[in-house]
Amino acid sequence: MIEILFNPFEDRTDRDVRNLLGSAFICALHKGDQAPVAQAVSDLGRKKLPAPAQSYIKARCDRYAAVLAQMSSNSLLGADIYATAGLLWDESLFFECHEWLEQNYRAVQGQEKKVLQAMIRTAGTFELLTYNRDKAAVSVAAKALAVLEPHFSQVPESFNIQPKIARLKNVVKTGC
Incomplete structure (x- = not known):
């Protein structure tokens, strides 16, 4: 069985997921608020995404939350x-x-x-x-x-x- 991995360089859906999440996160950085990411995840949740894309979204959201938490604890960042x-x-x-x-x-x-x-x-x-x-x-x-x-x-x-x-x-x- 061949394992299918997330790859935004070879799969249009993966590229769209990466780009949408990335844009939402940049917006979240500016706002200091996770809401743009939550909205993007909600929008993506309405689509039938393959398991690798769903795993990517989860992993990214965890990393995004870590960054936003560090930024909120250090306003100079x-x-x-x-x-x-x-x-x-x-x-x-x-x-x-x-x-x-x-x-x-x-x-x-x-x-x-x-x-x-x-x-x-x-x-x-x-x-x-x-x-x-x-x-x-x-x-x-x-x-x-x-x-x-x-x-x-x-x-x-x-x-x-x-x-x-x-x-x-x-x-x-x-x-x-």
């Missing part, structure tokens, strides 16, 4: 986009981290914009690795490294970029 991104990263919410940083990309300029784009690519690399998309991950990691290595000091400490750079280097070196 939401004000620091990089600390919030780090918190998302720590919960392995790479897609959501990518989305969170991307929102802020449009508001910055110059070198900061290039560094933020590299951070977005870093999150994208880890999202790709999550779904065994190694070739694409290597390509995106190389682009991120080209900016992050010479400019790592411009990444705020709250994002803790050094371990991520080390992992990116390993991805490029080993091909996964």
Whole structure:
């Protein structure tokens, strides 16, 4: 028997689930309230989703609740986009981290914009690795490294970029 896994890169329904939940969660981060996620889950509950999608939703909701709980106990987190991104990263919410940083990309300029784009690519690399998309991950990691290595000091400490750079280097070196 072949086990079917959740994969937003190969299944449209899975991609729609990931995107809807991710968008709802970004909204929840801004509001500091789980309500947008609850609404998305309710909307998804009306559909006959396969078991892997249902498991994904449950796991994501658990991680979202953990992030929102940490943010509510530390009101400074939401004000620091990089600390919030780090918190998302720590919960392995790479897609959501990518989305969170991307929102802020449009508001910055110059070198900061290039560094933020590299951070977005870093999150994208880890999202790709999550779904065994190694070739694409290597390509995106190389682009991120080209900016992050010479400019790592411009990444705020709250994002803790050094371990991520080390992992990116390993991805490029080993091909996964």
